[in-house]
Amino acid sequence: MASYQTAAVVLGSKNWGEADKMVTLFTYDRGLVEAAAFGCRRPRSPLAAGMQMFSSIEVQLSEGKRVDTVRQCTLKRHYKKLTEDLEVMAYGSFVAEFLREFLPPGQAEPQMFGRLLYVLESFEVRNPRVTALMAMIQLLEFTGMQLHFEHCVHCGQTVDDDAFFSLSAGGILCSECQEPGAELFPDDLRRFILALRDYDWEKPAELKITGSLLMQAEHLFLNYLQSLLGRPLKSLAFIQQL
Structure with a gap:
């Protein structure tokens, strides 16, 4: 299996089995990635600190058919209040x-x-x-x-005063383009x-x-x-x- 290394943020974490986790990572190089972190819930696991929600990490993963596997990670930033x-x-x-x-x-x-x-x-x-x-x-x-708030989504006219808004249209409408429901x-x-x-x-x-x-x-x-x-x-x- 090919391996790769990237910066990542943990956006989701679910316990799996006795000591594992399934994590959702937002990675710099590959966007959203689902990965298995085996043994990370054990107190002495080198993955334990990095597999917490909101952790900013440098992570090494192996590609898998369905999910990737976390091999190593280094905690770069822990957000205390989060x-x-x-x-x-x-x-x-x-x-x-x-x-x-x-x-x-x-x-x-x-x-x-x-x-x-x-x-x-x-x-x-x-x-x-x-x-x-x-x-x-x-x-x-x-x-x-x-959503768009600077120009009328129908005619493109710049809006710089009170206007109308339509969720279905996707933003601001000028007075001339006002439609039912706006x-x-x-x-x-x-x-x-x-x-x-x-x-x-x-x-x-x-x-x-x-x-x-x-x-x-x-x-x-x-x-x-x-x-x-x-x-x-x-x-x-x-x-x-x-």
């Missing part, structure tokens, strides 16, 4: 589930991988609710399923969503956030994800229990 703070863990789980659902298996997404590392760092220092929303909006941009979309909400989409993780700046705008943006994007999947993400139940 593993010890329940609120941060809940919102981190939301981002992880989002990626598991919308990333195509085996397709490298190096830019998305780099963005995820910034998101994980942000969970350690920023409001987890805001971080999760920014992550969802920004990571959607890499999937080809993003809802009035205030400009302050549109600008807020664009600020989250364009947020620079490398040069973090203060964001003007109100509870009302945050709730409206969350509601819009969660409805959109549900329309794509046909069901809500399971991690939302975890968040609602907090």
Whole structure:
């Protein structure tokens, strides 16, 4: 079996057998990968530290017919709050589930991988609710399923004032292209969503956030994800229990 080495983040982990795990890895070189980590639940296993949720690792894997096998791994970054703070863990789980659902298996997404590392760092220092929303909006941009908020999705006209929004159309509509079922979309909400989409993780700046705008943006994007999947993400139940 061919082996390969890559940077990765653990996005999913399930116990398997007496001492093993099945893990979902988002890898730099091969995108989403399912792998078996044999013996990693034993206390002295060299894989134990790296096979935890949200671990940033360097990993060596062997290719398999159905799943790959973890041979070696080195823990590069442990995110304390993502593993010890329940609120941060809940919102981190939301981002992880989002990626598991919308990333195509085996397709490298190096830019998305780099963005995820910034998101994980942000969970350690920023409001987890805001971080999760920014992550969802920004990571959607890499999937080809993003919503559009700068130009009318029908005529392409630049929108710089109150407009209309249609989920089925995929974004903003100008007044001339308004269609049945489209809802009035205030400009302050549109600008807020664009600020989250364009947020620079490398040069973090203060964001003007109100509870009302945050709730409206969350509601819009969660409805959109549900329309794509046909069901809500399971991690939302975890968040609602907090």
